[in-house]
Amino acid sequence: MARTALITGAAKRIGKAIAWHLASQGWNIAIHYKTSETEANRFLSELAGSHPDQKFELFKADLNQPDEVEKLIPKVLQAMGTIDMLVNNASVFEPANLSQTPIEFFDRLMNINFRAPFILTRNFALTFRSGVIVNIIDSRIVTNQSNFAAYSLSKKALWEMTKMAALEFGPGIRVNAIAPGLALPPEDKGDDYLWKLAGNIAMKRPGGLYPILKSLDYILDNDYLTGQLLFCDGGENLGLKI
């Protein structure tokens, strides 16, 4: 029987690539989105057209609203019958250092990037005895740079929760994380933005989507792996070459 993955923020970009990759391996996909309704509908049609024997459904939820997050796993369960993998991918990436971070901004980023994955992880574990959870983190968690302070703190917290959840929910549920680095430029910037930033990392080039998808495959293939973080960032976590 086909396995089912719930992927948050899957209408576009990295979430969409993960969804397409898993669909190509035979998975049914629950595509979560918030504002990208047009993209989500188009993607649903593409998936259904190219994988006619699999099941694909859209689920809209604002991850800043805890009541909407609480309802997501029950809704997906009802529509899809089960969930074998949860990918916490959705996030907001907005700059502000500590001294320029208003509390409403801090709360919103923590809610979407950390509280929502926390609620989904807890509800997944309360609902299913087995499965895989993958949290998409960020290579930035190793640094103390504060230009994206709330974002970085939310991802640091998500990594801590990954380890805690792996210990509490094993052996049935494995919980791991993937840390991309320079994968895709922000939507308002081009590839030249990433190439400039890549100049001083070990691999001297942006990574694109492939390293993320290969890391996901490794997590799925290795059924003894839990509580681990796979950096697929071209060595960015090592620091910059001088």
Ligand SMILES: NC(=O)c1ccc[n+]([C@@H]2O[C@H](COP(=O)([O-])OP(=O)(O)OC[C@H]3O[C@@H](n4cnc5c(N)ncnc54)[C@H](OP(=O)(O)O)[C@@H]3O)[C@@H](O)[C@H]2O)c1
């Ligand atoms: N891009 C990179 O190079 C890079 C590098 C390191 C780490 N990452 C991590 O990889 C993941 C994916 O990155 P990305 O660049 O593809 O992400 P993104 O485009 O910035 O955001 C992904 C999705 O998150 C959803 N989202 C935002 N706010 C939401 C809310 N309030 N409720 C529900 N959904 C919400 C959006 O869905 P809608 O569009 O439907 O509103 C959006 O499409 C993120 O966790 C990011 O931190 C990315």
